[in-house]
Amino acid sequence: MSTVRSKAVVLWTVVVLNLILLAAPTVIILGASVTTGNIIAFPPEGFSLKWYGKVFASVVLREAFVRSLWVSIVCTVIAVPAGTLAALALARYRVRFAKLLQLYLLLPFTVPLIGAGMGMLMLFGELGILGELWPVGLACCVINLPFMIWAVLASANALDTDLENAAANCGAAPLQAFVTVTLPAVAPGIITGALLMFVLAFNEFLVSLLLTDANTVTLPVSIYNSIRNVITPDLAAVSVVYILVATLAIALLDRWVGLEIFLKSK
Amino acid sequence: MNRNPIDRRTFLQGAGAFAATLPFGRFAFAAEPAKPKELIVRVWGGEWKDAIDGGVSQSFAKATGIGIKYDETEDNELQPKLWAAVKQKRRPPVAVNWDTTTNATKSALKKMGEDLSDLPNLKGLLPVAQPLGFEGYPLVNVYSYVYVLAYRTDAFPQGAPKSWKVLLDPKFKGRIALYNDGIGFHPAAQVAGGGKVEDIPKNMKAAWDFIGKLKAQKPLLGEDPDFTNWFQKGEIDLACTIVTNARGAKKNGVKVAWTIPEEGAKVDTDALWIPKGLPANELYWAKQYVNYALSTEAQQGWCDGLGLPGVNPNINPPADMVGDPAYPTKPEDFKKLIRVPNRIQVENEKEWFGKFKSIMQG
Amino acid sequence: MGASVMLEALEGIRATLWPRAFKRFTGAMLLLPAVALVLVLVAGLAWMGDASLHLLDTETFETGADYTAANYRQMGGQATYWIVLGRSILGAAIVTLVTLVLAFPYAYVMVRTGSAWTRKILLVSLFLPFFIGQVVRAYGWLIILGKEGLLNSLFGILGLGPFKMIYNYPSVLFGLVQYLLPFAVLLIAPAVTAIDEEIELASESLGAHWLRTFRHVTLPMAKPGLVAAALVVFTLALTDYAMPVILGGGTNDFIANAVYDAFFRISDSGLGSAVAIVLVLIATLLAAVILTVLGSGTLGFSAERR
Numbered sequence: 001m002s003t004v005r006s007k008a009v010v011l012w013t014v015v016v017l018n019l020i021l022l023a024a025p026t027v028i029i030l031g032a033s034v035t036t037g038n039i040i041a042f043p044p045e046g047f048s049l050k051w052y053g054k055v056f057a058s059v060v061l062r063e064a065f066v067r068s069l070w071v072s073i074v075c076t077v078i079a080v081p082a083g084t085l086a087a088l089a090l091a092r093y094r095v096r097f098a099k100l101l102q103l104y105l106l107l108p109f110t111v112p113l114i115g116a117g118m119g120m121l122m123l124f125g126e127l128g129i130l131g132e133l134w135p136v137g138l139a140c141c142v143i144n145l146p147f148m149i150w151a152v153l154a155s156a157n158a159l160d161t162d163l164e165n166a167a168a169n170c171g172a173a174p175l176q177a178f179v180t181v182t183l184p185a186v187a188p189g190i191i192t193g194a195l196l197m198f199v200l201a202f203n204e205f206l207v208s209l210l211l212t213d214a215n216t217v218t219l220p221v222s223i224y225n226s227i228r229n230v231i232t233p234d235l236a237a238v239s240v241v242y243i244l245v246a247t248l249a250i251a252l253l254d255r256w257v258g259l260e261i262f263l264k265s266k
Numbered sequence: 267m268n269r270n271p272i273d274r275r276t277f278l279q280g281a282g283a284f285a286a287t288l289p290f291g292r293f294a295f296a297a298e299p300a301k302p303k304e305l306i307v308r309v310w311g312g313e314w315k316d317a318i319d320g321g322v323s324q325s326f327a328k329a330t331g332i333g334i335k336y337d338e339t340e341d342n343e344l345q346p347k348l349w350a351a352v353k354q355k356r357r358p359p360v361a362v363n364w365d366t367t368t369n370a371t372k373s374a375l376k377k378m379g380e381d382l383s384d385l386p387n388l389k390g391l392l393p394v395a396q397p398l399g400f401e402g403y404p405l406v407n408v409y410s411y412v413y414v415l416a417y418r419t420d421a422f423p424q425g426a427p428k429s430w431k432v433l434l435d436p437k438f439k440g441r442i443a444l445y446n447d448g449i450g451f452h453p454a455a456q457v458a459g460g461g462k463v464e465d466i467p468k469n470m471k472a473a474w475d476f477i478g479k480l481k482a483q484k485p486l487l488g489e490d491p492d493f494t495n496w497f498q499k500g501e502i503d504l505a506c507t508i509v510t511n512a513r514g515a516k517k518n519g520v521k522v523a524w525t526i527p528e529e530g531a532k533v534d535t536d537a538l539w540i541p542k543g544l545p546a547n548e549l550y551w552a553k554q555y556v557n558y559a560l561s562t563e564a565q566q567g568w569c570d571g572l573g574l575p576g577v578n579p580n581i582n583p584p585a586d587m588v589g590d591p592a593y594p595t596k597p598e599d600f601k602k603l604i605r606v607p608n609r610i611q612v613e614n615e616k617e618w619f620g621k622f623k624s625i626m627q628g
Numbered sequence: 629m630g631a632s633v634m635l636e637a638l639e640g641i642r643a644t645l646w647p648r649a650f651k652r653f654t655g656a657m658l659l660l661p662a663v664a665l666v667l668v669l670v671a672g673l674a675w676m677g678d679a680s681l682h683l684l685d686t687e688t689f690e691t692g693a694d695y696t697a698a699n700y701r702q703m704g705g706q707a708t709y710w711i712v713l714g715r716s717i718l719g720a721a722i723v724t725l726v727t728l729v730l731a732f733p734y735a736y737v738m739v740r741t742g743s744a745w746t747r748k749i750l751l752v753s754l755f756l757p758f759f760i761g762q763v764v765r766a767y768g769w770l771i772i773l774g775k776e777g778l779l780n781s782l783f784g785i786l787g788l789g790p791f792k793m794i795y796n797y798p799s800v801l802f803g804l805v806q807y808l809l810p811f812a813v814l815l816i817a818p819a820v821t822a823i824d825e826e827i828e829l830a831s832e833s834l835g836a837h838w839l840r841t842f843r844h845v846t847l848p849m850a851k852p853g854l855v856a857a858a859l860v861v862f863t864l865a866l867t868d869y870a871m872p873v874i875l876g877g878g879t880n881d882f883i884a885n886a887v888y889d890a891f892f893r894i895s896d897s898g899l900g901s902a903v904a905i906v907l908v909l910i911a912t913l914l915a916a917v918i919l920t921v922l923g924s925g926t927l928g929f930s931a932e933r934r
Contacts, residue, residue, distance in 0.1 A: 093654060
């Protein structure tokens with residue numbers, strides 16, 4: 001009995017520590033966003049929603065928000081099929097030069113973002129596609145692609161190979177087996193990956209900075225630029241708006257498919 | 267808020283006269299070229315943006331009907347984007363670049379900028395407006411600023427520190443700040459370390475020795491907004507920073523003052539320039555913007571916001587900067603200050619930067 | 629019905645374009661889109677490789693036409709780069725270790741808890757920080773840990789401090805752990821899900837202390853997830869730019885900051901490219917070491933795993 005308790009105590013201590021680590025900046029930002037003062041501070045000076053007023057009144061921020069949505073959608077739409085197929089290939093098929101391929105697919109994480117951004121600035125400039133928004137989505141997809149691959153791989157590893165074989169043995173055509181057996185089995189990974197890709201694209205500022213201009217600036221770039229100049233509570237207010245939108249999205253997801261899907265395949 | 271409304275008719279007469287004085291060239295249209303809907307101007311944000319917006323852009327927009335849109339990308343970070351655009355013969359991301367003179371000089375060396383020699387308002391400006399070592403005006407300097415020694419008044423009840431050597435006082439260990447590339451500090455360090463200004467860039471041992479000693483003081487290294495932030499949050503007592511940042515902190519209620527120590531302080535300039543590759547009509551209006559930014563009205567409003575002395579000699583200092591040594595206007599004011607020619611700065615920056623980093627990151 | 633008809637039609641198209649005889653190449657085919665996407669980066673690397681072989685002339689700010697290894701020589705000859713590189717590698721290693729130690733129990737509890745609500749709370753806590761960018765989160769920590777920050781004012785009430793908790797090496801590592809923790813948990817959780825709880829229970833019912841069970845049963849079985857998390861956390865920490873800038877106080881640069889400085893501050897894209905390429909090589913090499921030593925983790929193939 002005591003070992004069971006010691007296990008619970010140790011595990012929960014670490015979990016609570018984690019929760020504090022994860023929540024602390026969020027709480028601070030929430031608090032700082034309602035200050036009446038001109039600087040980000042916690043505890044806030046007084047209470048006012050003036051910074052929210054400023055955020056919602058800003059046409060620049062609103063346009064940037066819409067652009068960021070578009071960038072995130074482009075990123076996710078490209079990443080989901082590409083990442084899912086690659087993950088299934090790695091998990092299901094014998095591929096030549098597998099180790100090298102793994103290292104190749106890890107390039108998005110081993111190339112420093114500034115290098116990646118500079119390279120894409122030159123490449124996209126040469127191709128004449130700078131100044132448009134979709135290349136920014138493509139760029140966000142490329143630099144975060146390993147997340148998509150691994151999220152699906154994590155599910156694919158938990159998947160029972162026998163099921164697919166059984167389907168094939170029962171005469172199911174390859175596509176049919178893929179759609180009816182494989183895809184549902186890795187759905188949790190696809191959803192986790194898609195969400196990650198969307199959110200990461202929505203927050204990407206370093207590569208996007210090099211690929212956008214005043215007419216295509218995205219929200220994280222706009223936030224980054226203002227932080228470089230002067231740090232005012234409207235940045236906290238923007239972040240809180242993010243969190244509210246995120247909470248809503250997560251609540252809807254829970255309602256529709258259940259959050260359990262992140263952990264368990266059907 | 268429009269601090270400097272200008273008479274629309276006066277401006278347009280000026281613009282018309284401008285076109286009329288040019289017998290040939292692309293400005294010799296019977297009528298002025300088509301107005302673009304907007305011009306994109308690169309600016310630093312916060313007070314810097316407010317200053318140029320209130321002093322220059324709003325009146326320009328009112329007079330011409332051309333909206334001004336801002337690109338707030340850092341000057342350093344916009345530079346590769348601009349260079350790539352000009353090199354790849356694309357339309358540059360901004361029409362007017364508000365830049366440090368050092369960065370603008372690099373771009374001018376690469377012949378990235380349009381020549382501005384034909385702007386009528388160049389006449390009568392202080393000599394400092396003209397970039398050195400170039401034919402014509404691939405950029406135009408717009409005001410001077412001083413890298414002052416800013417201090418928290420609470421930490422100095424006896425009054426302003428006299429020398430840069432105060433940075434070495436053990437009392438301030440961990441409570442001093444410099445720019446993270448050491449910019450603005452080299453000349454002061456050279457003199458404080460016992461060296462001579464004339465030896466820059468040939469023999470800067472004094473400066474490096476001084477900076478080496480400073481490393482033991484565990485300085486914080488940052489950029490413009492960090493200084494204001496650090497003073498506000500009580501992280502530092504002393505900093506070598508542009509006077510505008512110290513003034514900004516003071517305006518926000520932080521107890522900060524500044525001084526020019528006996529060794530002197532570096533004075534530098536910022537510039538405006540227009541990258542090549544704009545459509546002809548946009549180039550025309552971008553030039554009009556720069557020209558207007560040099561006029562007495564615009565300079566007065568813009569430089570009031572910054573607390574800096576403009577290159578137009580007819581403007582008056584803002585009330586809080588009258589008689590301030592960090593607001594140099596007369597030749598004797600400049601004698602206390604150290605100017606490193608921008609070409610020398612640009613040629614040696616890489617080496618200085620490397621040395622500074624090797625001391626601070628070691 | 630409509631769906632199955634459509635599926636059949638698609639099956640027909642598939643059979644024409646991709647007959648079963650091609651089956652051998654299906655794996656390669658499926659990888660093609662991802663490989664093509666990463667090719668965008670390879671093009672960038674090729675540009676950097678070329679740029680790194682030309683020297684900048686600071687009198688004209690043009691790069692020379694001649695090919696030279698001068699940028700690499702300059703980098704190799706400057707102790708600063710080695711110090712910063714060493715700091716990045718050591719930092720990434722420490723961050724990886726700490727993050728995994730923190731992430732595993734979180735993932736474990738999240739998967740194993742009997743309460744659906746606990747699981748939901750743990751999941752949501754994991755996702756929410758993603759929505760505040762790395763930069764804003766780091767600023768949140770400045771407010772908490774600063775000299776006149778929240779924690780120091782609490783210490784002040786107790787008559788302690790103020791302590792200097794930010795603008796040093798540990799605070800950069802702390803910021804990285806905090807930033808990378810959710811990624812690690814998300815990669816470890818599926819691996820824990822795949823472990824049969826019965827096996828653990830069996831071990832414990834045979835009298836093994838839970839720590840022993842953890843060490844000899846749970847952790848080895850969760851290895852795929854741990855390896856994937858280690859790879860992600862290590863490479864992202866090693867190449868991070870923002871945390872050293874915001875929490876390092878300017879004197880705790882990582883190698884990505886040197887890349888930034890070369891490209892943006894001294895306008896030397898040749899030197900910046902050289903540093904970036906060296907970083908890619910080292911990061912890839914270290915990733916290969918992790919893959920080889922620890923096995924291929926979640927990235928493995930079914931044949932190897934079973």
